[in-house]
Amino acid sequence: MGRLACCEKSEVKKGAWAPEEDKLLVDYITKNGHGTWRSFPKLAGLRRCGKSCRLRWTNYLRPDIKRGAFSVEEDQTIFQLHSLLGNKWAAIASRLPGRTDNEIKNYWNSHLRKRIPYKSTELQASSASMSADTKSNTLSTTNMVERESARVEPDARLSMDTIHLSPPTGLPDNDYILGAWNSEASEVFQKSKEVNSVIKVESDYNVVTMQVEPTFADQRCKVEPEEATDIGSYSHDSYNADKSSDITLDLLLDFPNDCEYLQYLKGDSDDDSGST
DNA sequence: AAAGGCGTCAACCGCGGTTCC
DNA sequence: GGGAACCGCGGTTGACGCCTT
Numbered sequence: 070m071g072r073l074a075c076c077e078k079s080e081v082k083k084g085a086w087a088p089e090e091d092k093l094l095v096d097y098i099t100k101n102g103h104g105t106w107r108s109f110p111k112l113a114g115l116r117r118c119g120k121s122c123r124l125r126w127t128n129y130l131r132p133d134i135k136r137g138a139f140s141v142e143e144d145q146t147i148f149q150l151h152s153l154l155g156n157k158w159a160a161i162a163s164r165l166p167g168r169t170d171n172e173i174k175n176y177w178n179s180h181l182r183k184r185i186p187y188k189s190t191e192l193q194a195s196s197a198s199m200s201a202d203t204k205s206n207t208l209s210t211t212n213m214v215e216r217e218s219a220r221v222e223p224d225a226r227l228s229m230d231t232i233h234l235s236p237p238t239g240l241p242d243n244d245y246i247l248g249a250w251n252s253e254a255s256e257v258f259q260k261s262k263e264v265n266s267v268i269k270v271e272s273d274y275n276v277v278t279m280q281v282e283p284t285f286a287d288q289r290c291k292v293e294p295e296e297a298t299d300i301g302s303y304s305h306d307s308y309n310a311d312k313s314s315d316i317t318l319d320l321l322l323d324f325p326n327d328c329e330y331l332q333y334l335k336g337d338s339d340d341d342s343g344s345t
Numbered sequence: 346a347a348a349g350g351c352g353t354c355a356a357c358c359g360c361g362g363t364t365c366c
Numbered sequence: 367g368g369g370a371a372c373c374g375c376g377g378t379t380g381a382c383g384c385c386t387t
Contacts, residue, residue, distance in 0.1 A: 085355075085381080107372065123373080124356065159375060170375070175354050 082116045086125055090115060094122060095130055128171045135167025139176055147173060147181060 082090075097103075097113035103126065104112065106119035115122060128134075139147070143165055150161045158170035158177075165173065 083357075105372070118357090120358090120373090121356075127374090128355075156376065171355080174376075179353050 081110075081118045081121070083118075083121070086129075090117065091125070091130060094125060098126060124171075128169045133167055134169065139168075139180075143168070144181065147177060151177065151181075 093113055093115055097109075101112070103109050103123070106123045109115075109119050109122050110117045113122070117125075146165060147161060150164055154160050156174075158174045162168055162170040162173050
């Protein structure tokens with residue numbers, strides 16, 4: 070027996086929401102909360118699928134939704150997180166208060182994706198793990214294929230991460246990556262632009278030094294783990310801790326740090342200068 | 346002025362994961 | 367433990383408005 074339909078298709082209205090429907094939805098949720106979405110339309114007096122109600126609420130009517138154009142900072146955050154997470158729109162949205170996954174997805178597809186410069190996609194496609202042959206092949210592929218590679222690669226990284234990284238706290242992978250992104254190490258790295266500068270960072274798990282060094286096309290970091298220090302209560306094998314931190318940081322540091330990657334954003338966003 | 350093309354974005358669809366019984 | 371119900375996510379569609387010819 071298959072799954073039941075989420076609603077009686079013949080009896081539900083589809084398409085754009087009328088203001089009266091919005092009002093019914095908001096009024097009901099304000100007074101009673103949404104309860105289970107399946108029974109919501111009946112209770113609220115709406116001829117809509119529960120799923121449709123949920124979508125309308127979460128993507129449009131929720132009071133904390135931030136409407137309007139994306140700021141340059143939001144652009145940059147989306148770019149950086151997309152580089153780390155790929156099309157994990159919900160995870161990206163969780164870092165942008167007031168923005169929904171749907172909004173970010175649409176914004177990416179209609180605005181940001183087309184701004185990815187050739188060089189950046191090339192860089193992403195030719196990650197450190199690629200062989201020289203692979204690199205040369207990659208360079209000869211079409212722009213479309215490279216864009217697809219750039220899109221798929223973060224997912225591949227996450228898969229690798231699942232195998233090697235084993236989030237020590239049992240967090241979902243995305244949370245772990247985001248945790249790393251928000252870590253002191255990442256913050257320091259994100260701010261660092263000076264080639265050959267050495268950064269020493271005490272993370273939650275150990276201490277690492279990082280040297281920003283130029284590579285064939287951009288700056289990347291070389292991570293030298295120091296003596297592991299068990300700062301938190303988490304107990305773990307120190308080798309694994311070193312290894313995990315290395316991989317986590319590699320993951321973060323693989324993101325091009327030449328700032329050029331983001332420069333065009335600022336340049337382009339002159340068009341959107343009115344936006345905040 | 347009209348028609349076709351294109352871009353944007355709200356909404357829908359189907360699937361996978363989680364929770365509940 | 368297994369199945370049903372529910373929720374959330376990502377991909378896709380379609381309506382609408384703007385631009386170009």
